[in-house]
Amino acid sequence: MVASDLTGLARIRNAALASFARDGVAATSIRDVAKEAGVSPGLVQHYFSTKAALVEALNGHVVAIATDAFSELSESSSPADAQQELGDRVTAFVREHPTAVLYVARSAADGDRAALEIFDAFVAIARRQWQRLADHGLLRPDTDLTWTALHAVVLVLGTVLLGDAVQRHLPQPFYTPEQLERWNAASNALFREGTYRAAPGG
Amino acid sequence: MVASDLTGLARIRNAALASFARDGVAATSIRDVAKEAGVSPGLVQHYFSTKAALVEALNGHVVAIATDAFSELSESSSPADAQQELGDRVTAFVREHPTAVLYVARSAADGDRAALEIFDAFVAIARRQWQRLADHGLLRPDTDLTWTALHAVVLVLGTVLLGDAVQRHLPQPFYTPEQLERWNAASNALFREGTYRAAPGG
DNA sequence: GGATGGGCCATACGCTCGTATAGCGTACAC
DNA sequence: GTGTACGCTATACGAGCGTATGGCCCATCC
Numbered sequence: 001m002v003a004s005d006l007t008g009l010a011r012i013r014n015a016a017l018a019s020f021a022r023d024g025v026a027a028t029s030i031r032d033v034a035k036e037a038g039v040s041p042g043l044v045q046h047y048f049s050t051k052a053a054l055v056e057a058l059n060g061h062v063v064a065i066a067t068d069a070f071s072e073l074s075e076s077s078s079p080a081d082a083q084q085e086l087g088d089r090v091t092a093f094v095r096e097h098p099t100a101v102l103y104v105a106r107s108a109a110d111g112d113r114a115a116l117e118i119f120d121a122f123v124a125i126a127r128r129q130w131q132r133l134a135d136h137g138l139l140r141p142d143t144d145l146t147w148t149a150l151h152a153v154v155l156v157l158g159t160v161l162l163g164d165a166v167q168r169h170l171p172q173p174f175y176t177p178e179q180l181e182r183w184n185a186a187s188n189a190l191f192r193e194g195t196y197r198a199a200p201g202g
Numbered sequence: 203m204v205a206s207d208l209t210g211l212a213r214i215r216n217a218a219l220a221s222f223a224r225d226g227v228a229a230t231s232i233r234d235v236a237k238e239a240g241v242s243p244g245l246v247q248h249y250f251s252t253k254a255a256l257v258e259a260l261n262g263h264v265v266a267i268a269t270d271a272f273s274e275l276s277e278s279s280s281p282a283d284a285q286q287e288l289g290d291r292v293t294a295f296v297r298e299h300p301t302a303v304l305y306v307a308r309s310a311a312d313g314d315r316a317a318l319e320i321f322d323a324f325v326a327i328a329r330r331q332w333q334r335l336a337d338h339g340l341l342r343p344d345t346d347l348t349w350t351a352l353h354a355v356v357l358v359l360g361t362v363l364l365g366d367a368v369q370r371h372l373p374q375p376f377y378t379p380e381q382l383e384r385w386n387a388a389s390n391a392l393f394r395e396g397t398y399r400a401a402p403g404g
Numbered sequence: 405g406g407a408t409g410g411g412c413c414a415t416a417c418g419c420t421c422g423t424a425t426a427g428c429g430t431a432c433a434c
Numbered sequence: 435g436t437g438t439a440c441g442c443t444a445t446a447c448g449a450g451c452g453t454a455t456g457g458c459c460c461a462t463c464c
Contacts, residue, residue: 008441024312026229029421040443051422109311110226111366119367130397140391140399147388148397150368151357158360159352164313165321166356169348186349189342194396195332195350197342210411231451242413243452253452 009047011037016044017058021103024110025055059107059114062100066118069093070125079132084188086129090156091184098160098175105157119153126152148191155187211249213239218246219260223305226312227257261309261316264302268320271295272327281334286390288331292358293386300362300377307359321355328354350393357389 006014015037019028030051034041048054070089074082094101107115127149133139159166163174172179208216217239221230232253236243250256272291276284296303309317329351335341361368365376374381 024226024228026226030423031421042443042445043441045423046442049423105364106311108367109308109363116367116370119364120370123371133397138399139397140395142391143397144384144388144391146371147385148392150361150371151388151392154360154364154368155353155357157364158356161311161363162307162321162356162359165310165318166352168318168322169325169352182346183349186346186353189344189346190350190353190392190396192396192398193342194392194394195335195341195345196394197340232453233451244413244415245411247453248410248412251453 008037008039008043012039012044012047013058013061016054017061017099017103020055020058021099021106024106025051025112026110030054055112056114058103059112062104063114063118065097065100066093066104066121069097073125079129079136079138083129083133086125087184087188091180094156094160095175095177095180101157101160102163105161108157109161119157122153122156123149152191159183210239210241210245214241214246214249215260215263218256219263219301219305222257222260223301223308226308227253227314228312232256257314258316260305261314264306265316265320267299267302268295268306268323271299272323275327281331281338281340285331285335288327289386289390293382296358296362297377297379297382303359303362304365307363310359311363321359324355324358325351354393361385 012033016028016033019033019036023032030044031041033054034044037044044054048057070093073089074085077085104115104118108119127145130139130143130145130148134143134145159174167174170179174180174183214235218230218235221235221238225234232246233243235256236246239246246256250259272295275291276287279287306317306320310321329347332341332345332347332350336345336347361376369376372381376382376385
């Protein structure tokens with residue numbers, strides 16, 4: 001499926017998502033989107049009469065992707081297995097929809113209302129998982145559930161947002177199976193066991 | 203010290219740092235900076251002939267702040283104490299220079315070269331600390347040092363970057379002593395001990 | 405007391421932005 | 435075969451952008 005196989009509408013939507021994710025909404029002009037989509041600027045406003053409407057349509061598109069990716073989270077398996085599954089789903093989500101994730105992260109950093117709501121949904125999912133662990137007595141009793149959930153979401157979105165900076169410290173591109181798996185393993189280890197071999201006296 | 207006590211130059215620099223941190227460089231015009239500083243747009247270009255030069259001057263200013271905040275890290279105390287001290291310094295840095303931190307985070311997310319170098323310096327500091335812990339056998343042997351350092355830096359910059367989103371889940375503003383201390387405690391707990399009560403069988 | 409210089413402001417130019425509007429070609433309906 | 439709807443393009447306009455330029459005001463110095 002090459003770009004020219006897609007309809008103009010789909011090409012515009014893909015180009016807008018990519019441009020907005022890479023450079024931010026404010027720094028991307030409609031003319032930029034049109035050039036990247038290979039269509040005239042007029043066509044963009046033919047389908048999305050205003051830039052705000054284009055952003056709104058993209059928000060809906062991204063919400064659908066995110067909803068699809070995290071629906072039907074299994075509640076039946078053991079809490080620890082569910083935790084593992086959620087981590088794998090997050091990694092898969094980043095791998096399969098890197099542009100959408102970056103778009104959400106950047107929009108949330110810019111204070112976009114729709115992005116903030118997606119952020120809230122992510123925090124709610126994370127919190128629910130850790131709550132299950134807490135209910136089964138698997139967490140340290142003094143765990144700050146709110147900040148644990150926030151840490152998990154911030155770590156994902158922050159890593160994607162700061163991708164260019166993170167990239168400089170990796171031997172291969174971040175979006176390779178090896179590096180994504182390494183990232184997944186390191187994040188799992190951090191939340192499961194922290195870094196210290198044994199809890200210090202303090 | 204009210205704003206009018208400062209020289210025009212200082213007011214412009216402060217206003218530019220605040221505007222660039224809040225809205226990003228691209229989305230902030232010289233006229234915006236001038237308005238926030240309470241001076242004419244002409245004065246901005248009188249001191250900083252171009253917008254790029256203004257950004258460059260701000261970068262130097264922020265580098266000086268960051269260098270000052272993290273110089274003279276004690277190497278004499280025990281590794282665990284040094285780790286604690288570094289965490290406290292980070293929290294103090296965020297508390298005392300929230301605008302500078304946000305500016306660095308946003309610029310790094312935008313791929314600005316100077317910001318990327320500051321990011322690298324932060325990662326180097328974090329990595330050195332964890333390397334000390336590893337040298338003393340205090341870390342789990344399979345710890346991924348690169349990602350641990352990255353996690354620490356991303357967690358700080360990501361939290362600041364996503365401040366508006368994080369804010370919605372806190373009972374008080376993030377930049378209050380209570381919430382900053384809670385954040386510090388939660389981050390320390392995460393890196394020290396993770397969240398699980400005991401390491402699972404896997 | 406006129407000259408000098410620095411802090412500060414007003415205006416203008418070329419460019420790009422978002423948006424409005426009109427028009428082109430082709431495919432399908434009757 | 436004419437009409438009509440649709441995918442798409444071209445052009446124009448007002449506003450805001452970064453930047454260049456010139457000038458005002460007032461303190462300081464000979």
